[in-house]
Amino acid sequence: MRIKIAAGNWKMNTTLEEGRRLINAITEGLLNNPSPLSPNELQVVFGVPFITLESAVDMTKEHKQIKIAAQNCCSEEKGAFTGEVSAAMIRSTGAQCVIIGHSERREYFNESHAMLAKKVDVALKNNLIPIFCCGEKLEIRHKNDHFDLVKKQIEESLFHLNPDLFAHVVIAYEPVWAIGTGVTATPQQAQEMHNVIRNFINKRYGNSISNSTTILYGGSVNAGNAGELFSQPDVDGGLIGGASLKADEFLKIIHSF
Ligand code: PGA
Numbered sequence: 001m002r003i004k005i006a007a008g009n010w011k012m013n014t015t016l017e018e019g020r021r022l023i024n025a026i027t028e029g030l031l032n033n034p035s036p037l038s039p040n041e042l043q044v045v046f047g048v049p050f051i052t053l054e055s056a057v058d059m060t061k062e063h064k065q066i067k068i069a070a071q072n073c074c075s076e077e078k079g080a081f082t083g084e085v086s087a088a089m090i091r092s093t094g095a096q097c098v099i100i101g102h103s104e105r106r107e108y109f110n111e112s113h114a115m116l117a118k119k120v121d122v123a124l125k126n127n128l129i130p131i132f133c134c135g136e137k138l139e140i141r142h143k144n145d146h147f148d149l150v151k152k153q154i155e156e157s158l159f160h161l162n163p164d165l166f167a168h169v170v171i172a173y174e175p176v177w178a179i180g181t182g183v184t185a186t187p188q189q190a191q192e193m194h195n196v197i198r199n200f201i202n203k204r205y206g207n208s209i210s211n212s213t214t215i216l217y218g219g220s221v222n223a224g225n226a227g228e229l230f231s232q233p234d235v236d237g238g239l240i241g242g243a244s245l246k247a248d249e250f251l252k253i254i255h256s257f
Helices: 018-031 050-060 087-090 104-107 112-125 138-142 146-158 189-203 207-212 225-228 248-255
Strands: 004-009 042-047 066-070 098-100 129-134 170-173 215-218 238-239
Touching: 004 098, 004 248, 018 042, 018 050, 018 129, 042 098, 050 087, 050 189, 050 215, 066 225, 087 112, 098 112, 112 129, 112 146, 129 146, 138 146, 146 189, 170 189, 189 207, 189 225, 225 238, 238 248
Parallel strands: 004 042, 004 238, 042 066, 066 098, 098 129, 129 170, 170 215, 215 238
Antiparallel strands: none
């Protein structure tokens, strides 16, 4: 069975103090009312700002179900890249994952397929699990090009990996039109795309890897819609933005599996 994941993407929100309070509230909530799923079945990920990584790792280290993620890493290993944060630096905090290729990074920071392939490589080299985001804008869906675009995003940035490395990757399908808009993909739309992605992985890497790849849905997931989305056969959880900043809401999402 592939692992399910509820991952929060805090984006550029929370000071250190606010972040600590949020982590406290969610971990307390989970201790008081644990998920019926074991840590081998369900992982909870906090995608926190860089400044919060070390505290987040420290505050959750006893909690086997929780992993900490950065939201980006530099495509280069080290050196004269003022202001950037390397995969090795992230790993040195104890964080285990990194979100790569979020649509906001593609859009506002011009991240290309080739650059994202380098980020994936440097993350894996440093033992970080890449949570690789893909997804189409509304005009692409209207042209019915959404399946081809998402396949291209995956092919160009992930399919150079050998099977052993690819097996560590988590994919997050996030239609851009659903991110932060309150408009969620219907469970059928999410399932349809996730199935296309899984079949595409199957063609490249075979059954065993495609069946064990975790594919998350992201885009306006909340406590009200998570249950139905996560019950789709190819939807293995969510990457959650706005709703991950509210402890009660995020806890309900964790309990929707
Ligand atoms: P949202 O963001 O849940 O606020 O739509 C999701 C994301 O950007 O990962």
